[in-house]
Amino acid sequence: MTVRIQTADFDLGAEIAALRAGRRDVGAVASFVGLVRDVNDGAQVGGMTLEHYPGMTERSIAAIVEEAVSRWNIVDALVIHRVGRLEPTDQIVLVAVCGEHRGEAFSACEFIMDYLKTRAPFWKKEETAVATRWVEARASDEQAADRWKREAGS
Amino acid sequence: MSAGKLQLLYFAGLREKLGRGNEEVELPAGVADVAGLRGWLIARDGVWREALAGRSGLRVAVNQDMADESTPVKAGDQVAFFPPVTGG
Numbered sequence: 567m568t569v570r571i572q573t574a575d576f577d578l579g580a581e582i583a584a585l586r587a588g589r590r591d592v593g594a595v596a597s598f599v600g601l602v603r604d605v606n607d608g609a610q611v612g613g614m615t616l617e618h619y620p621g622m623t624e625r626s627i628a629a630i631v632e633e634a635v636s637r638w639n640i641v642d643a644l645v646i647h648r649v650g651r652l653e654p655t656d657q658i659v660l661v662a663v664c665g666e667h668r669g670e671a672f673s674a675c676e677f678i679m680d681y682l683k684t685r686a687p688f689w690k691k692e693e694t695a696v697a698t699r700w701v702e703a704r705a706s707d708e709q710a711a712d713r714w715k716r717e718a719g720s
Numbered sequence: 721m722s723a724g725k726l727q728l729l730y731f732a733g734l735r736e737k738l739g740r741g742n743e744e745v746e747l748p749a750g751v752a753d754v755a756g757l758r759g760w761l762i763a764r765d766g767v768w769r770e771a772l773a774g775r776s777g778l779r780v781a782v783n784q785d786m787a788d789e790s791t792p793v794k795a796g797d798q799v800a801f802f803p804p805v806t807g808g
Contacts, residue, residue, distance in 0.1 A: 600808055617731060617732055619729070619781070619802070622781055622784035622785075625785075626784075626786075647808075658808070659808050683805075683808040685805065686807050687731065687781070687800075687802060688805055688808070689732035689802070689805060689806050689807070690806045690807070700732055700803065700806075702806070703804030703805065707808075
């Protein structure tokens, strides 16, 4: 399990190749890449700066990945999250999960991403034509994370 | 950081509002949990009251774990205040 916080970009193909190198038991790799869009809440976005809480960021994502490992039979997982200034079309985040079968890899990947959105201490500040503004948390992200609680209890 | 002190951290919009990202303080007399610490900071008045009082959206972490109002706070702890997170 690997968690990396970095300013540099990442190469999806190279990261997945490294993640599954030599693993003959891996039958599925599910991945998610989050990107910077040029529009948010009705305004054009020229760029954004991502701030985080060093130490707690790594710790909280590691805990999320550990929870995924306890809930699904997965072989390995990788999370990369970029910080600093990013522009539209830039990659922000990568979650990749290796498993024996696709179902568990898909579920674990989505779970890690949903929990990361609501639990890992990152904050986005957007630049629009008129001002810079801190992005507001979305209720839909909380609902996406809550869904996993209900499914766990069912 | 010195062992007897509290390390306080502020992030994102809260950091900008308060005009600082961190400080070290002696554990205030009578403060034993997050609610007590928040009350002590609010008593600084002005921007502190504005930023920290009655904000249901405010998040708190003690020693890098998410906390709530009843989480204990003691000398040597690192306590962070921040808005809801928006990564990913």
